[in-house]
Amino acid sequence: xxxxxxxxxxxxxxxxxxxxxxxxxxxxxxxxxxxxxxxxxxxxxxxxxxxxxxxxxxxxxxxxxxxxxxxxxxxxxxxxxxxxxxxxxxxxxxxxxxxxxxxxxxxxxxxxxxxxxxxxxxxxxxxxxxxxxxxxxxxxxxxxxxxxxxxxxxxxxxxxxxxxxxxxxxxxxxxxxxxxxxxxxxxxxxxxxxxxxxxxxxxxxxxxxxxxxxxxxxxxxxxxxxx
Ligand SMILES: Nc1ncnc2c1ncn2[C@@H]1O[C@H](COP(=O)(O)OP(=O)(O)OP(=O)(O)O)[C@@H](O)[C@H]1O
Ligand SMILES: [Mg+2]
Numbered sequence: 001x002x003x004x005x006x007x008x009x010x011x012x013x014x015x016x017x018x019x020x021x022x023x024x025x026x027x028x029x030x031x032x033x034x035x036x037x038x039x040x041x042x043x044x045x046x047x048x049x050x051x052x053x054x055x056x057x058x059x060x061x062x063x064x065x066x067x068x069x070x071x072x073x074x075x076x077x078x079x080x081x082x083x084x085x086x087x088x089x090x091x092x093x094x095x096x097x098x099x100x101x102x103x104x105x106x107x108x109x110x111x112x113x114x115x116x117x118x119x120x121x122x123x124x125x126x127x128x129x130x131x132x133x134x135x136x137x138x139x140x141x142x143x144x145x146x147x148x149x150x151x152x153x154x155x156x157x158x159x160x161x162x163x164x165x166x167x168x169x170x171x172x173x174x175x176x177x178x179x180x181x182x183x184x185x186x187x188x189x190x191x192x193x194x195x196x197x198x199x200x201x202x203x204x205x206x207x208x209x210x211x212x213x214x215x216x217x218x219x220x221x222x223x224x225x226x227x
Contacts, residue, residue, distance in 0.1 A: 003102065003112040004170070004220070005139045007130075007162070009154035011118040013146035014175035014203070016054040018216070019113050021203075023061035025213030026111060033111040034064045037072045038098045039124065040117065042079030050075035054115060066105065073101045083123040093124045095133050102137070114139070120158045135165040140224070142200070143172040145191065147181045152190055159195050170223050171200040173216065178205050198223065 008015045019035055026033035035058025043050040055072035064071075074093055076085035086093050106112050116122065116130045123129050134141065141162050145155045155172065162169050172195055174188050181187060192199050200219040203212050 002106055002110070003114060003137070003139045004224070005114045005116065005134045005141045006144065007116045007120045007134075007141055007158065008144040009119060009146060009151055009158055014144045014173070014177065015115050016057050018142070018144050018173050018175065018203070019115050020057050020061035021213035022113060022216055022220070023058060025210070025217040027061070027063050028210070028214075029217065031111055032109045033113065034062050034066060034105050034109040035059065035071060036102060036105055036112055036114045037117075038101060038114065039074040039082045039093060039130075040072050041076040041082045041085040043075045043077050045077070050077060058113070058115065064109075066108070070101065070105060073097060081122065082117050083125050086125065092126075095124065095128055095136070098124075098133060099137070119154075120161050131161065131165055135167060138167065140168045140170040142170055142220070143195075143197070144175055145172055147174050147176045147184050147187060149181065151181075152187060152194075155191055156194060159197065169195070169197040171198045171219065173200055174202045176202065176204050180205075 006015050006019050023033050023035050037052060037055040037058055040052035040055055043052045052072055052075055059071050076089055078085050102112065102114065120131050121129050124133060143158055145151050159169050176184060188202065201212060201216045
């Protein structure tokens, strides 16, 4: 499978962190990998152009020569829900354009990591959500879970919604962000029992990047059909 979609239990849970680890590991292993952040709200104006830190991080981790606009076609300044940011900017997010961007990157790389915005059901426009767009492509999904109070419910809801669209939850990552969660081992075990998808990595805060990325990449490769 050429393309992987990275979602999370919420915004700020580590999707970009995990994607960057994977892209760096893939690059080190000689895989031509690229990140794609099709829709980003929360951008800075740099030399007159809107730039999003996730898209810049993915671009840097992959070490790709792809221009910024190829990695992030829709960039909005305020850090608000994408469909609202788009509406404020007088833009309608066109799923066809998102697909075209993905196809162009797929044609030039061995592996494409697509990072969503926020969580699984984030709307893109008045009709469609990110989940609808991913379902139209049938991409496997990796779920990043921030190990915080409430994460069991968020993770189980996300997994159910991913599968309800006929998609494969290829695995999940337990991201142990500060503040440390009490009983984190019990929480991880509960999710291992209930998610019915493999735990690909447990990342501690500031986990040694290269090692964590390598382990994750190996786990994913074992589960992705060979190309
Ligand atoms: N394992 C980790 N160790 C240290 N810092 C981390 C870890 N995971 C995430 N972070 C930090 O936590 C913050 C949120 O992570 P990240 O930006 O990857 O989340 P996200 O899910 O991509 O958010 P968004 O919804 O905005 O795209 C960032 O500052 C990131 O560097
Ligand atoms: Mg991100």
